Amino acid sequence: MKEFEFQSATTVDEAVSLLAAKGDQARVLTGGTDLIVQLREGLRSADLVVDVKKIPELMTMSFSPEQGLRLGAAVPCHRIYGDKDVAVAYPGLADAARIIGGWQIQSRASVGGNLCNSSPAADSIPPLVVHDAVCHLAGPGGRRTVKASEFCTAPGKNVLQRGELLVSLEFPPPAEHASSAYMRFIPRNEMDIAVVGAASWVQLTAAGDTIEKASIALAAVAPTPLAATEASSFLAGKPATSETFAKAGELASQVARPISDKRGTSEYRKHLAGVLTQRTLAIAVERARG
Amino acid sequence: MAKKTHVATTINGEPMEFLCEARQSLLEVLRDNLAMTGSKEGCNNGNCGACTVLLDGQPVDSCLVLAVEAEGAEITTVEGIADDSRLHPIQQCFLEEAALQCGVCTPGFIVTAKALLDRNPTPSEHEIRFQLAGNLCRCTGYDKIIRAVQDAGKRMAAEARGASTTTNGSPARQQQKQAT
Amino acid sequence: MAQAESHPRKYKVIGTRPVRHDGADKVTGRAIYGADLRLNGMVHGKILRSPHAHAVIKSIDTSAAAKLPGVVAVTTSADFPDLQDKIADLGEGAVNLAHLGANVLAHGKALYKGHAVAAVAATSPHVAQEALSLIKVEYEPLPAVTWVLDAMKDDAPLLHDDVYTKSMGKKADKPSNIAAHIHFEKGDVEDAFAGSDLVVEREFKTASVHQGYIEPHVSTALWNQDGHLTIWTSTQGSFTARQQTAELLQVPISQVTVVPCEIGGGFGGKIAVYLEPVAAMLSRKCGRPVKMVMSRDEVFEATGPTPGSSMRVKIGATKDGKLTAGEAWLAYDAGAFPGGVIGPGCMCVFSCYEFPAARVDGYDVLDNKPKTQAYRAPGATQAAFACESVIDELAEKLGIDPIEFRLKNAAKEGTRRVDGPVYPRVGFIETLEAAKASDHWKSPLEGKNRGRGIASGYWFNIGLKSSAAANVNPDGTVSLLEGSTDIGGTRTSVAMQLAETLGITAEAVHPKVVDTDSVGYTDVTGGSRVTFATGLAAYEVGRDILRQMCERAAILWECDAAEVESVDGEFKTKDKRMTFAELAGKLSQTGGPVVGRATVNPEGPTNGFGTHIVDVEVDPDTAKVTVLRYTAIQDAGKAIHPSYVEGQMQGGAVQGIGWALNEEYVFDGEGRMANASYLDYRMPTALDVPHIDTIIVEVPNPAHPYGVRGVGETPIVPPPAAMAVAVYHATGVRMQELPMSPPKLWAAMQK
Numbered sequence A: 001m002k003e004f005e006f007q008s009a010t011t012v013d014e015a016v017s018l019l020a021a022k023g024d025q026a027r028v029l030t031g032g033t034d035l036i037v038q039l040r041e042g043l044r045s046a047d048l049v050v051d052v053k054k055i056p057e058l059m060t061m062s063f064s065p066e067q068g069l070r071l072g073a074a075v076p077c078h079r080i081y082g083d084k085d086v087a088v089a090y091p092g093l094a095d096a097a098r099i100i101g102g103w104q105i106q107s108r109a110s111v112g113g114n115l116c117n118s119s120p121a122a123d124s125i126p127p128l129v130v131h132d133a134v135c136h137l138a139g140p141g142g143r144r145t146v147k148a149s150e151f152c153t154a155p156g157k158n159v160l161q162r163g164e165l166l167v168s169l170e171f172p173p174p175a176e177h178a179s180s181a182y183m184r185f186i187p188r189n190e191m192d193i194a195v196v197g198a199a200s201w202v203q204l205t206a207a208g209d210t211i212e213k214a215s216i217a218l219a220a221v222a223p224t225p226l227a228a229t230e231a232s233s234f235l236a237g238k239p240a241t242s243e244t245f246a247k248a249g250e251l252a253s254q255v256a257r258p259i260s261d262k263r264g265t266s267e268y269r270k271h272l273a274g275v276l277t278q279r280t281l282a283i284a285v286e287r288a289r290g
Numbered sequence B: 001m002a003k004k005t006h007v008a009t010t011i012n013g014e015p016m017e018f019l020c021e022a023r024q025s026l027l028e029v030l031r032d033n034l035a036m037t038g039s040k041e042g043c044n045n046g047n048c049g050a051c052t053v054l055l056d057g058q059p060v061d062s063c064l065v066l067a068v069e070a071e072g073a074e075i076t077t078v079e080g081i082a083d084d085s086r087l088h089p090i091q092q093c094f095l096e097e098a099a100l101q102c103g104v105c106t107p108g109f110i111v112t113a114k115a116l117l118d119r120n121p122t123p124s125e126h127e128i129r130f131q132l133a134g135n136l137c138r139c140t141g142y143d144k145i146i147r148a149v150q151d152a153g154k155r156m157a158a159e160a161r162g163a164s165t166t167t168n169g170s171p172a173r174q175q176q177k178q179a180t
Numbered sequence C: 001m002a003q004a005e006s007h008p009r010k011y012k013v014i015g016t017r018p019v020r021h022d023g024a025d026k027v028t029g030r031a032i033y034g035a036d037l038r039l040n041g042m043v044h045g046k047i048l049r050s051p052h053a054h055a056v057i058k059s060i061d062t063s064a065a066a067k068l069p070g071v072v073a074v075t076t077s078a079d080f081p082d083l084q085d086k087i088a089d090l091g092e093g094a095v096n097l098a099h100l101g102a103n104v105l106a107h108g109k110a111l112y113k114g115h116a117v118a119a120v121a122a123t124s125p126h127v128a129q130e131a132l133s134l135i136k137v138e139y140e141p142l143p144a145v146t147w148v149l150d151a152m153k154d155d156a157p158l159l160h161d162d163v164y165t166k167s168m169g170k171k172a173d174k175p176s177n178i179a180a181h182i183h184f185e186k187g188d189v190e191d192a193f194a195g196s197d198l199v200v201e202r203e204f205k206t207a208s209v210h211q212g213y214i215e216p217h218v219s220t221a222l223w224n225q226d227g228h229l230t231i232w233t234s235t236q237g238s239f240t241a242r243q244q245t246a247e248l249l250q251v252p253i254s255q256v257t258v259v260p261c262e263i264g265g266g267f268g269g270k271i272a273v274y275l276e277p278v279a280a281m282l283s284r285k286c287g288r289p290v291k292m293v294m295s296r297d298e299v300f301e302a303t304g305p306t307p308g309s310s311m312r313v314k315i316g317a318t319k320d321g322k323l324t325a326g327e328a329w330l331a332y333d334a335g336a337f338p339g340g341v342i343g344p345g346c347m348c349v350f351s352c353y354e355f356p357a358a359r360v361d362g363y364d365v366l367d368n369k370p371k372t373q374a375y376r377a378p379g380a381t382q383a384a385f386a387c388e389s390v391i392d393e394l395a396e397k398l399g400i401d402p403i404e405f406r407l408k409n410a411a412k413e414g415t416r417r418v419d420g421p422v423y424p425r426v427g428f429i430e431t432l433e434a435a436k437a438s439d440h441w442k443s444p445l446e447g448k449n450r451g452r453g454i455a456s457g458y459w460f461n462i463g464l465k466s467s468a469a470a471n472v473n474p475d476g477t478v479s480l481l482e483g484s485t486d487i488g489g490t491r492t493s494v495a496m497q498l499a500e501t502l503g504i505t506a507e508a509v510h511p512k513v514v515d516t517d518s519v520g521y522t523d524v525t526g527g528s529r530v531t532f533a534t535g536l537a538a539y540e541v542g543r544d545i546l547r548q549m550c551e552r553a554a555i556l557w558e559c560d561a562a563e564v565e566s567v568d569g570e571f572k573t574k575d576k577r578m579t580f581a582e583l584a585g586k587l588s589q590t591g592g593p594v595v596g597r598a599t600v601n602p603e604g605p606t607n608g609f610g611t612h613i614v615d616v617e618v619d620p621d622t623a624k625v626t627v628l629r630y631t632a633i634q635d636a637g638k639a640i641h642p643s644y645v646e647g648q649m650q651g652g653a654v655q656g657i658g659w660a661l662n663e664e665y666v667f668d669g670e671g672r673m674a675n676a677s678y679l680d681y682r683m684p685t686a687l688d689v690p691h692i693d694t695i696i697v698e699v700p701n702p703a704h705p706y707g708v709r710g711v712g713e714t715p716i717v718p719p720p721a722a723m724a725v726a727v728y729h730a731t732g733v734r735m736q737e738l739p740m741s742p743p744k745l746w747a748a749m750q751k
Helices: A012-025 A033-039 A077-081 A086-091 A089-101 A110-119 A125-132 A229-235 A242-255 A268-287 B026-033 B089-096 B105-119 B127-129 B143-164 B171-179 C023-028 C061-066 C097-104 C125-132 C150-154 C188-194 C236-250 C276-286 C296-302 C344-349 C380-400 C400-410 C430-436 C489-501 C530-557 C579-584 C642-661 C719-730 C741-751
Strands: A007-008 A026-029 A048-050 A061-063 A066-072 A134-139 A144-149 A152-154 A165-171 A178-185 A195-205 A211-219 B004-011 B013-023 B051-054 B058-061 B074-076 C043-049 C054-062 C069-076 C085-091 C092-094 C116-123 C136-141 C164-167 C168-175 C178-186 C198-206 C220-221 C231-233 C256-260 C290-293 C307-317 C323-335 C357-366 C450-461 C466-472 C480-484 C509-513 C565-567 C570-571 C577-579 C595-600 C608-618 C624-634 C690-697
Touching: A012 A048, A012 A134, A012 A165, A026 A033, A026 B089, A033 A066, A033 A211, A033 B143, A048 C136, A061 A086, A061 C344, A066 A110, A077 A086, A077 A089, A086 C198, A089 A125, A089 A178, A089 A195, A089 A268, A089 C023, A110 A165, A110 C054, A110 C466, A110 C579, A125 A178, A125 A211, A134 C085, A144 B074, A152 C097, A178 A268, A178 C450, A195 C466, A211 A268, A229 A242, A242 C069, B013 B026, B013 C480, B013 C741, B026 B051, B026 C092, B051 B105, B058 B105, B089 B105, B089 B143, B089 C023, B089 C220, B105 C023, B105 C466, B127 B143, C043 C125, C043 C178, C043 C296, C061 C069, C069 C136, C085 C236, C085 C608, C092 C097, C097 C276, C097 C466, C097 C570, C116 C125, C116 C276, C150 C323, C168 C466, C178 C344, C188 C307, C188 C323, C188 C357, C198 C231, C198 C276, C198 C380, C231 C236, C231 C276, C236 C256, C256 C530, C307 C380, C323 C344, C323 C570, C344 C357, C344 C380, C357 C608, C380 C450, C380 C719, C400 C430, C430 C450, C430 C608, C430 C624, C450 C719, C450 C741, C466 C530, C480 C489, C489 C509, C530 C565, C530 C579, C530 C595, C570 C579, C608 C719, C624 C642, C624 C719, C642 C690
Parallel strands: A007 A048, A026 A048, B004 B074, C043 C290, C164 C178, C231 C256, C323 C357, C480 C509, C624 C690
Antiparallel strands: A061 A066, A066 A165, A134 A144, A134 A165, A178 A195, A195 A211, B004 B013, B051 B058, B051 B074, C043 C116, C054 C136, C069 C116, C085 C092, C164 C168, C178 C357, C198 C307, C220 C231, C220 C290, C307 C323, C450 C608, C466 C480, C466 C595, C565 C570, C570 C577, C608 C624
């Protein structure tokens, strides 16, 4: 590994000024499960690595049914699925947090880091998209917000500007009769990168038989995590039945534009996008019914 | 010479200080600087678990932790699992049940298993397999590892009970009776 | 001869499950594996590897790297002796030293991505790594070929201009990527096919797979100023590592000591040297110990793998289920240098059955992959995938139960294999009978998208040379010195045989694996030979000790040694008796210590057969295969330590499941491996497999005093075929390609 300087910031301002000074040769360290591998393998370079885990705001996870969830960007995955209230309120997020790497990875990897790594196959991004999460950024010019669905711009690229830091993710309060699910397809049962991932969020009518609103997002089928908007709008007002899920799956499959690579063929991935959409819808609906 | 940072940490209950470069992983420092070679390097990118240590109680791949991050942390390695004079029940069960062949993945499995059993001494087979999926073994096919972890959990639970009540026979024997 | 001895049928030690002697060290992290070694003044070596799968190396400029502060030595193949056309006998067969040397450090051409080109040693691994980036290599890239059938074409990129096809003792007249053609034939094959009621012929292909041991290759060398070279390494064979290194450096073997460290898995992949000669050369240049450790991607890209293959198998049978004829055409890739594992593939393809007539053609084919190496029953798994798949299809078409079909045709004592040898007493039929009687086979498999498969497999299990010695201690214990590196508990399985012979406990034997100066020549830990052959040596050591101890007892008792007999750990005459420990304590009164020694070289295979049953469920939407239940049945001859026999069966089965389902080398368009990490190579995790049930069958091997057969390799042979049959019954698709990964199986299910 090439030499670099290490700084542990204790405030957002300190982190921002360290990052701003070094520009693209400064890297933010949260769990390190992507960054350390990338630095070691020469896929990214850095003159300065800034550990942000000593910044309280980035390590805080606060939830209330009224306010929703504020998730510090460096909070490791195990704290997310380990918190019953959060896991119940945002099940799709907990699903993803529980399957990123193995336990050792989940002890360190954060959803914020997963988002900033901006892999098209990232497991936690589709749940952020369907849960309408908002990213709170801090930079030399002050603070701003960006919708999670608009955060990634290309494989490994995102909206962060020089010196900018992802501070936290804000999730709206859980809605009544609503729930979510995330699934991915991998050839093994753990320790794999998604061949395709799908998150579904649904809100049902009080009777529980009809979908009022839905949101579907896919991973690993496009250069960035993809919101399947046609499938999502199709679902509004439809009965929550397997036929409906199958049709939504078809629509999701149609918007997928995956590549063929070592992890799967384009044709297979398109097919899987439909299968996983169907399956996550079924789970989300079941969860929404309670 | 690369700049070195002073790090103060606690390893296996003992305060430990070291100097390291920022680019050195915790695994590297444990093995090369501190001569604690029980944690193994299998892949150096977080995919085999042979380097698992507990960092503030959580299992982590020490190859994916910078040593400088260990400032102020409590670390447990495989060298800290046994008592002074006695193997930990997990180690004992690994031996009695032949849960290792080449043994190079064993330290990682034992550390992860300890993290699991400390939280839940009676995990199901599926829970053990799920929580140990970050530890690769190429020799055993996992069968005997899973059984050893399960039996170690029972032994730990029995020992915990034995500590609060006076009973006849060893905890292991009580456990055998229970199992039959 | 060993079998002439008479032994109690009831064993005291054999068949028990003692804790392994090296156990406490291995569960506490104290055991010293190769990478754990630290020597004073040690520096760290790293290797620069070719980014191209095939390229001429026009020049290498190491001057900038040599000047980097902290760098203490730099080397390339130019520093090594010229080994053109020197053939060396390395115990397990002859090897062309020029090829071996060129694999260790490229000569003129890089033949695969990851091929070693140059090396540096520096005061820290990070500095060594940085120095690599300062080495300037000028390459002229050439077209690469990574699929065996493409490599066989006339217009394929040629890897070597000095390799000519060797066929039936003849050498071809122009260079070719086909390094060798093997042919076996028995009976009149055409006639036999013509007389068949049913003939099934299918084509198969398998991807390259890696042995996958968790410990990367590692070696430390110290070329001392007195000229002596010591190498601490992770190897399956310290003596063959010594010989290979000495030959490549052209120094006498007496100048080299190899100290085997604990080894973190091998499976056949840690027999050839990679780092040893390079670390030695770097050490000679800098005068300090040089340690070299491979990274995981280096392990994938530059060591192993075992061959990818293209195979065609044709088998005929009569209506009543008797096999009539077999024909197999097997092409295995050898990687960048000749000498893959096609030979055993050809010998094993029909080895489970009695074929009146059969023909096998095999091809050893060069392509731009790392030089292939042995992997657990090398060559047999691919062949069994093909043969067993056809056997299953024949049984189905004939309407005969697959176990009954196998029983009708099973190889047994007197069966002649197509390559010539005639089996002595073997236990294949017994494994089939045990399968038939198993709870697994008798329990119906219910549920949608599920299927059950069964397949069998064979591996020779070799004998070869083993030496051992043992010292009797005054407290009645025995220290055993052996040369077989212990990969899976063989210290204990060998010690148990000495203990049984001496009539003492397993714990009273203290086994040690020692260096090449401290024990007689011992062949590799491979071929499933250690518990058999080194066990035989331990038995002979025991006999030697007992003979000497009887003489010592005779001195004490002032009688003739012939009057003393040793039974169950006691020495006695008509009226006197003494335990082993009592006599051990009195040895100093009888002339001094007793040391037993033996060297053995049993010839011929010990013949291991296994049969596996598997239930799977296939997700109809994703084509993902879940293994629901698995039973491995094997003839172990005699299980010395049943837990470790079971462990071999379970480990082999799971490696076979990985081979069947997901493991493969994926190459990009330029012949570079695209998945050189555990993440994307996808070996099974604990969550991917169920418990592996085992049934040990014991048909004693007549060539071993305790009946031992090798057990380590056979268990990887049946799984891919058994999995393919199970997948067929779950989906209706007969997969003829490995791995049956979800995208491939899904595509097949769409047809």
